[in-house]
Amino acid sequence: MKARVIITAEGEVAVMADNGTFVEGEAKIKALFAALQAKGIDFDAIAQVEQHRADDDQIHNLAHQYGPGH
Amino acid sequence: MVCDAVATTSATVSKEALAALLEMGVLQDFVKLFFEQVEITNYRGQRLRVTRSYPTSGYPKANNGANTHGYEFALNDSFSQRGNHYIRVYEGGIVEGYGDDQELTDKLAKFLQAAAGKVMQAKLVNMLKADPTVAVDSVELDRATGAVIMRVEL
Numbered sequence: 001m002k003a004r005v006i007i008t009a010e011g012e013v014a015v016m017a018d019n020g021t022f023v024e025g026e027a028k029i030k031a032l033f034a035a036l037q038a039k040g041i042d043f044d045a046i047a048q049v050e051q052h053r054a055d056d057d058q059i060h061n062l063a064h065q066y067g068p069g070h
Numbered sequence: 071m072v073c074d075a076v077a078t079t080s081a082t083v084s085k086e087a088l089a090a091l092l093e094m095g096v097l098q099d100f101v102k103l104f105f106e107q108v109e110i111t112n113y114r115g116q117r118l119r120v121t122r123s124y125p126t127s128g129y130p131k132a133n134n135g136a137n138t139h140g141y142e143f144a145l146n147d148s149f150s151q152r153g154n155h156y157i158r159v160y161e162g163g164i165v166e167g168y169g170d171d172q173e174l175t176d177k178l179a180k181f182l183q184a185a186a187g188k189v190m191q192a193k194l195v196n197m198l199k200a201d202p203t204v205a206v207d208s209v210e211l212d213r214a215t216g217a218v219i220m221r222v223e224l
Contacts, residue, residue: 001224002207004075007194009187009216011083016075017224025077028224031203033081039197046081 001028013043022051088186089162091193097141097159098123100185101178108181110174112147118174119146132164140164191218198222 001020007013015032017025026049033046092100102120110118126142129135140160147155157167157174163182167175195218198204205223212219 003222003224005198005220005222007191007218007220009184009191011088011187011190012080013083013194014078014080016078018075020076022077025075029077029079032198032201032224033079035201035203036194036197041194041197042084042087043081044084047079049077049079052075052078 001025003028005032025049083190088183088190091186091189092163092182093161094125094139094141096185096189097161097163097182100182101141101143101159103185104178104181108177110177114147116147120144121146126158128158128160128166130158130160130164130166132166133160133162138162138164187216194218195220 001024002018003025004016004018005013006016013033013036015029017029029049033043037043101123105118105120112118120143123141123143125139127137127139130138130140138160140158142156142158144156157165157178159165159178159182163179163186165175165179165182195209198220199206203224207221207223209221210219211217
């Protein structure tokens with residue numbers, strides 16, 4: 001499964017699975033964060049894995065504007 | 071581009087984890103780098119430089135007054151007319167100056183936070199590269215935002 005991991009200079013880590021199914025992507029993203037936590041990386045909170053579709057850009061934009069937890 | 075992902079989430083590394091990267095071993099290097107890269111002048115327009123540094127400990131307010139190890143950096147001249155001949159930097163990146171030095175204190179604290187962020191980026195990239203379940207295709211730096219973008223196979 002192809003994915004992008006974006007790490008900002010402020011310490012935010014975003015992971016986006018670019019193909020496959022949501023169920024598969026959710027499992028692999030959760031596993032990736034679990035692996036980082038197991039290696040000692042402490043996160044404030046990990047947002048719920050979401051599914052983004054190309055036909056609801058307005059919702060996406062709002063989600064990205066306000067970030068996780070909103 | 072972000073919006074067509076089949077699954078996405080994000081998390082933020084805790085402030086404590088970032089602060090832990092600014093331990094004694096790296097503080098001196100980062101403060102030295104700060105005075106090399108950021109031009110700070112005193113009230114007479116003279117550029118400030120560190121003349122010497124030495125380990126110290128104190129009770130910074132930002133650490134709830136707890137005894138904290140750090141370094142004291144002596145400067146070549148005062149920062150303001152009220153005098154500021156040294157600045158202290160404690161573990162975790164806490165900065166406390168002497169005298170009327172809010173500008174210097176704020177700039178140095180911001181620089182140290184950014185340094186911790188860069189160290190964390192490198193640490194995470196190395197962890198993911200070493201993870202057997204992650205195949206890294208490419209690693210790029212977005213110069214506009216400072217973010218690292220990794221393209222991977224999970």
